[in-house]
Amino acid sequence: MTIAIVGVGETDYAFADPRSEPEMVLDAIHRALDDAGLDAADIDGFVSESYSTIRYAPVDEIAQRLRLKDRAFSAQLSLAGAGTVGAPQMAQLAIEAGLASVVVSYYGINLSGRPGSTYAFHASDLAKAAFEMPFGFYGQPVYFAAMAQRYAHEFGLTPEQLGSVAVAARAHAATTPNALKRKPLSLDDYLAQPLLADPLRPLDCCLVNDGAAAFVMTSVERARDLRKPAVVVAGTGFGAKNVNQAQYFSQSSDLLSTAGTISGPRAFKSAGLSPADVDIAEIYDCFTISMLIQLEDVGLALKGEGAAFAASGAIGPGGSLPVNTHGGLLSQSYLVGQNHVIEAVRQLRGERGAGQVPDAEVALVTGLGAQDHATLLLTRDR
Amino acid sequence: MVLPVWDPPAEATFAEPFWAAAREGRCVLPRCSVCGDWQWYPDSAGPGCPGATYEWEELAGTGTVYTFTVVRRSFLPDQRDRAPYTVVLVELDGAAGVRLVGNLADGAEPRIGLRVRAGTDRDAATGHVQPVFRPIEV
Numbered sequence: 001m002t003i004a005i006v007g008v009g010e011t012d013y014a015f016a017d018p019r020s021e022p023e024m025v026l027d028a029i030h031r032a033l034d035d036a037g038l039d040a041a042d043i044d045g046f047v048s049e050s051y052s053t054i055r056y057a058p059v060d061e062i063a064q065r066l067r068l069k070d071r072a073f074s075a076q077l078s079l080a081g082a083g084t085v086g087a088p089q090m091a092q093l094a095i096e097a098g099l100a101s102v103v104v105s106y107y108g109i110n111l112s113g114r115p116g117s118t119y120a121f122h123a124s125d126l127a128k129a130a131f132e133m134p135f136g137f138y139g140q141p142v143y144f145a146a147m148a149q150r151y152a153h154e155f156g157l158t159p160e161q162l163g164s165v166a167v168a169a170r171a172h173a174a175t176t177p178n179a180l181k182r183k184p185l186s187l188d189d190y191l192a193q194p195l196l197a198d199p200l201r202p203l204d205c206c207l208v209n210d211g212a213a214a215f216v217m218t219s220v221e222r223a224r225d226l227r228k229p230a231v232v233v234a235g236t237g238f239g240a241k242n243v244n245q246a247q248y249f250s251q252s253s254d255l256l257s258t259a260g261t262i263s264g265p266r267a268f269k270s271a272g273l274s275p276a277d278v279d280i281a282e283i284y285d286c287f288t289i290s291m292l293i294q295l296e297d298v299g300l301a302l303k304g305e306g307a308a309f310a311a312s313g314a315i316g317p318g319g320s321l322p323v324n325t326h327g328g329l330l331s332q333s334y335l336v337g338q339n340h341v342i343e344a345v346r347q348l349r350g351e352r353g354a355g356q357v358p359d360a361e362v363a364l365v366t367g368l369g370a371q372d373h374a375t376l377l378l379t380r381d382r
Numbered sequence: 383m384v385l386p387v388w389d390p391p392a393e394a395t396f397a398e399p400f401w402a403a404a405r406e407g408r409c410v411l412p413r414c415s416v417c418g419d420w421q422w423y424p425d426s427a428g429p430g431c432p433g434a435t436y437e438w439e440e441l442a443g444t445g446t447v448y449t450f451t452v453v454r455r456s457f458l459p460d461q462r463d464r465a466p467y468t469v470v471l472v473e474l475d476g477a478a479g480v481r482l483v484g485n486l487a488d489g490a491e492p493r494i495g496l497r498v499r500a501g502t503d504r505d506a507a508t509g510h511v512q513p514v515f516r517p518i519e520v
Binding site for chain 1: 386388389390391393394396397400422423424425426448449451452453456457458459467471479480481483484485494512
């Protein structure tokens, strides 16, 4: 039995939303339920991200506020993007096994209410605090800058190539009603920004904002009776590198690949599809460089050629492989990949108006969570 | 150029042998007492082999820069303007698979492949001693 995503919902993204994570999450879930034509009482399962969600929007709190009498299934697969994009894999297992029939995945984040917390996640690890912070190897831009510098050494990487990723994301965001950064961005604007940590500039980094997003899953059979066209979970893949979270940014044997090299092929195999079948890709873009590396990892560009591919215009509006058609984490919202899944669903339904990619039938979504990685393949129904 | 000023947390007792040596410009790394594999990073859980402990071994302190970045805005709490500084990831001679995070000494031009040696730098104003890597003259 295959499953489908039948409802999607997002809060109105904001740099500062006064609401707590649970309040925002409930807003997003209610919007997703309305989109599906389902009621809260239909929900009997949850899959959530495992790092911040279990702390700030735990499932018991969400279920209680939804007035659920029971939860037949609750699971977390992984952290950050690997947890949000990987969620359909857990939901599929639960629905196929008969443990649950309607499974909700949600993510909520309030960074404006916790100054400094964007980086503090890494400070909480004692090994990083002992062996990295004393040398100022701290802050995600610094980690990804070191990665980009090595990429430049191995394969070549110009400022124009990195900038092309930020420019494409902004061009897509311009057609996205719920994108936080919609003002046009030129390559000259990008190049005029001072460096933050060589070779990265602030525009290479994702947004920092507040919001919540949710999607609802059920069997394809039931999905066909619901309000919107079913979007089929055609394939899922999960994989992990053999390092722990503390080691990820310094000790990985190869800083130039993610575990997308594992999750990507697994997802294609489970779907019976290949990279050539993909019409649009929503790639976890916490940084421009991590987007490029994952594009290569899952086989949408050859290793070392992702930067040139992006700079060719292929990933922008009207390109041969539009990437992050909502603007991504760089220009739409830092919703940690939950928003990437939602954008793929809307594209496959044909709901994206000015941002619609014509005839999009197969969407690939990736989610990075340090050493963990998830790839998701979604298709139109039948 | 400046160097970051940030002490390792006192509760990270597993880091004490490393720091005691590093403040003298020496480099020691832990191995598993059972299988002999390098254990980097060590942590409070200890090595993976049953009953194993960390055995610290001194290395030459020389190595090769694997990658680097010049940080132009520090993200360390309350040190935003304590920049620029250069972070290097160094592959140490004699410890395959280990990369040491460190700083490049003031005035040295960073590049991948640069040969470096561990030493220290003392801040005259604060007295803070920071382990640094310096280019090996060739």
